[in-house]
Structure formats: C-alpha cells, structure tokens
Amino acid sequence: MGAPSVTAVATGPDPGPAAGLLDFVRRTAADAALIASLPLDPEGRTWIRLEGPGGSEAWLIGWPPGAGTGWHDHGGSHGAFAAAAGRLTEQSLAAQLPTEGWKVLELADGIDRERRLTDGRGRAFGPHHVHQVFNPSTARHAVSVHAYFPPLPMMRRYSRAGQVLRLEQVEWPEEWA
Numbered sequence: 001m002g003a004p005s006v007t008a009v010a011t012g013p014d015p016g017p018a019a020g021l022l023d024f025v026r027r028t029a030a031d032a033a034l035i036a037s038l039p040l041d042p043e044g045r046t047w048i049r050l051e052g053p054g055g056s057e058a059w060l061i062g063w064p065p066g067a068g069t070g071w072h073d074h075g076g077s078h079g080a081f082a083a084a085a086g087r088l089t090e091q092s093l094a095a096q097l098p099t100e101g102w103k104v105l106e107l108a109d110g111i112d113r114e115r116r117l118t119d120g121r122g123r124a125f126g127p128h129h130v131h132q133v134f135n136p137s138t139a140r141h142a143v144s145v146h147a148y149f150p151p152l153p154m155m156r157r158y159s160r161a162g163q164v165l166r167l168e169q170v171e172w173p174e175e176w177a
Contacts, residue, residue, distance in 0.1 A: 017056075017078040017149045018078040018079065018080055018124035018125060018126060019124060020053060020054065020149075021052075021053070021056060021078065021079060021080035021124060021147040021148070021149060022080040022082070022122055022123070022124040024052065024053045024056070024058070024080070024145075024147050025058075025080045025081055025082040025122050025145040025146065025147050026082045026120060026122050028050065028058070028060075028082075028084075028145040029082040029083065029084035029119075029120055029122065029144070029145045030084075030120060034060065035060070035084045035085055035143050038060050038062050038143055039062070040062045040064070040141050040143075041062070041064060042064055043064065044064065044067065045061060045062060045063055045064070045067050046061070046062040047059050047060060047061045047062070048060050050145070050147075052147045052148075052149070052151075053147070054149065055149065055150070055151070056147050056148060056149040056150075056151065057077075057147065057148045057149070057150075057151035057152055058145065058146065058147040058148075059145070059146045059147075060084075060143065060144075060145055061143070061144050061145075061146060062141055062142075062143050063086070063088065063134070063135035063141060063142040063143070063144070064135065064141055065135060065137045065138050065139055065140060065141065066134070066135060066136075066137075066138065067134065067135050068132060068133060068134025068135065069132050069133050069134065070132055070157060070158075070159075071130060071131070071132045071157065071158035071159065071160050071165065072130070072131070072132065072155050072156060072157050072158065073097070073099075073128070073129060073130045073131075073155065073156045073158075074127070074129065074148055074152055074155060075152055075153045075154035075155055075156065076099055076127045076128075076153065077127060077148040077149060077150055077151070077152050077153070078124070078125070078126055078127055078148065078149050079124070079125050079129065079146065079147065079148045079149075080122055080123065080124040080125070080146070080147055081117075081122055081123065081133070081144050081145065081146040081147070082117065082120060082121065082122025082123075082144060082145050083117040083118055083119060083120065083121055083122065083142060083143075083144050084119070084120070084143040084144055084145055085119065085141070085142060085143040086118075086119075086135060086137060086140050086141055086142030086143060087116060087117065087118045087135070087136065087137060087140075087142055088116070088117045088133055088134065088135055088136075088142050088144055089114065089115070089116050089117075089133070089134055089135075089136050090114070090115045090116075090117065090123065090131050090132070090133050091112065091113070091114050091131060091132050091133075092112075092113045092114075092115075092125075092129065092130065092131035092132075093107065093111050093112065093113070093130045093131070093165075094110075094111050094112070094113050095107070095108070095111050095130075096128040097128055097130055097165075099128065102167065103166065103167050104164060104165070104166050104167070105164070105165045105166075106163055106164055107163040107164070107165055108163070109163070117144075122145075130158065130165070151173070152173060153173070154170055154171060154172055154173070155170070155171045156169070156170050156171075157169040157170075157171065
C-alpha cells in the first residue's frame with residue numbers, strides 16, 4: 001500500500017492572527033538597533049527571544065551563509081516572518097497537510113512554491129503551513145524576525161525525497177531554551 005497523497009490546495013494569507021503577526025514582524029525588522037544587537041556566528045544560526053504581541057512568541061534569528069531550517073511545520077500555530085537584513089528563500093507546500101496520523105505523504109505535482117524575501121519583506125501563514133527557509137548567500141549573513149500564535153506547542157521536522165514527505169522528528173519547546 002502506497003503513501004497517502006496530498007493534492008494542491010489554494011492557500012493565501014490567513015486573515016486572522018497571522019495578519020497582526022505580519023505587521024509586528026515587519027515593524028520589528030525595521031528596528032536597526034535591535035537587528036544590530038544580534039550576535040552573529042559564522043558557523044550556525046543564532047537567535048534571541050522577543051516579546052511578541054498579544055501573547056505570541058517571537059524570535060530574532062541570524063542566518064550565516066548557507067544556513068537553513070530544513071522542512072518543518074509550526075505545530076498548528078499561525079505565523080509570520082520578515083527579513084531584516086540580507087536575503088532569505090522560503091520553499092513551501094501549497095497544500096493543507098493533515099496534522100496527525102501519518103508518517104509518509106506523497107505530494108502532488110505543482111504543490112511547490114518559492115519566495116525570496118529581502119529587507120523588510122515578509123509573509124504570514126496559517127496553522128497547516130509546511131516550509132523550509134534558508135539563506136542562499138555564500139558570503140553574507142541574513143537576519144529575520146519570526147512570530148507565532150499561539151506560542152509554538154511543537155515543531156514537526158520532515159525529510160523530502162522528490163514528491164515524498166516523511167515525518168522524521170517532533171521537537172518540543174523545552175528543547176529550544
């Protein structure tokens with residue numbers, strides 16, 4: 001028996017909590033003093049936790065050249081992020097994935113999306129968003145601001161081979177302290 005399949009679904013910015021988060025991350029990304037305060041590491045991502053609006057969770061993240069997240073979701077939270085410096089690339093799936101009860105999914109053709117975000121540009125997403133984000137530069141750090149509501153209950157990490165997405169790991173908040 002093969003993997004369950006997922007077909008493309010039209011998805012757009014969520015008009016609820018994600019819109020407020022997008023406004024927050026854009027405003028925060030424009031705070032030059034805050035962005036400059038983040039220590040940057042040439043070997044790995046760095047981050048500091050920020051006070052998010054309305055009980056949300058927020059992070060300022062530094063990305064060395066070539067660093068990325070791998071495929072993941074946000075445990076059912078709404079979210080938004082914006083580039084504050086440098087450039088980030090987001091690859092995402094235009095489908096609403098089931099949140100529970102599967103380990104392997106076969107993705108439909110045409111489901112992939114890619115966005116390039118530079119200084120101040122951001123995007124919001126709903127609770128079923130699966131993506132990976134990376135700094136495509138070979139020479140320059142990128143910095144971004146991220147916010148989630150409700151605060152992240154977990155993150156699921158995936159591997160991808162062609163059109164097959166496989167759940168690999170579940171991470172819990174206590175692991176990010």
